[in-house]
Amino acid sequence: MSLNDAPVMELRVPALAEYVSVVRLAVLGLCGRLPLSYNEVEDLRLAVGEACASSVQRAEKAGRAASRITVTGELEEGRIVLTICDDVPIPPEAGPSGSLDIDPDFDDESFRISLMQLLVDEVGIGEAAGGGQVVRLVKNCEQGRDAAG
Amino acid sequence: MSLNDAPVMELRVPALAEYVSVVRLAVLGLCGRLPLSYNEVEDLRLAVGEACASSVQRAEKAGRAASRITVTGELEEGRIVLTICDDVPIPPEAGPSGSLDIDPDFDDESFRISLMQLLVDEVGIGEAAGGGQVVRLVKNCEQGRDAAG
Amino acid sequence: MELGIHTEKRGDNIAVVSLSGEVDVYSSPRVRSAMLEQLDGGSRYLVMDLSKVDYLDSSGLGILVAGLKRSRENGGEVFLVNPKPRIQHVLEVTGLHNVFTILKSVDEAVARAERN
């Protein structure tokens, strides 16, 4: 099947908070192509939302309103692989961000990363070719393993 | 606002029937950015689904399983503009397609076009640079006109 | 969201086909098979319960119309039952509300089929 040659979904939206829901809905649609349970789908949607929120927050801080998030989705045997890539330079030291400002000590970026790790089977975070961030999320279908596969 | 410089959504999926729902869901998300009523959103979703179905059906007939559909979305003052573009060559004579085969006389492509015209404010159909089809759909927000705009 | 199809015979020549979720270019071939199975199996009357359908596109409409033609050829009819306002809107926009008999309940449709 030629589907494995290229991602089955490529989506680009502005790195703005109001577009994260577009990504979440598209991912919901993509999840319909695999035998994922409701909770597995919601875990993945939450994880992808966190990855996008990370892009949005860095774009805001860098004052880069024209930044974009590119999400690709691949369906492999019994699993779904998403990459969330942005074009926002990663700040040299990614310490506590304090964006909540009621609680400036709290590092919401690390909280986000732990949350992603709790929600999906694999999380990879790296630097994109263009200098932005790439997050790679893998979710296995537990149902797929038991049943048709 | 720099958003008007580029589409706020670019989505590429395979030209296969099972991916049309990914497009519909992403469009649902995009509609959330405008003051569209439930019926306006559903009209646009149905129209975009028809445009994708047209691509899917031509790709099937041409035996081009690797074809892609590219959907772009732009938000303008009080309206949303979607383009649905494919890379499937348009057959020289686009007569009755008979895909339903119980009713071979029925031209479902023209039915689809009329349906799109009934559902949205503007429908434009043309040939893409690469030789495929481009459908342009415009939906105005009636609510937007009365209220905030 | 996925399409659900439930079929039930009601007497010799009446079948109730209940659909739920989305009837679109991907799922509509299953609706076509379900309708053909009943029509070929001797049910001249098809009662299509649309009360749980959220989405119906031109491929679904085309299949309903094709089923209607086939059933009328056999002296039967296709009744559409209780579409949601959104689906009723699509039927009206396409003019198909004048082509189909649209009824409020499955029982009403079955009664109509039995009277014929």
Place this chain on the structure above:
Amino acid sequence: MELGIHTEKRGDNIAVVSLSGEVDVYSSPRVRSAMLEQLDGGSRYLVMDLSKVDYLDSSGLGILVAGLKRSRENGGEVFLVNPKPRIQHVLEVTGLHNVFTILKSVDEAVARAERN
């Protein structure tokens, strides 16, 4: 899907904040404002009715935790009420179910706040 926020005072220092829909990176600043408004207005106890929340991300969790800290500094508390199983799951996965008092109903939470 959009976020809804409804706020209601219950006595001098108790406020019930009912959320519905999606609390995410886009909508959570509105939750933050609603909570701060009550905390700054003298409500030490916040009863957060989550029964209609379908989605809650880290920005929403962060705001709840920040609100909890603030209310405890004033000798108060934030109660979470009746989260859907999916939201309960997120609270458990993050360990925040041990940080918050999660109760079954708004009345139960208000009664707890009144007793304190």
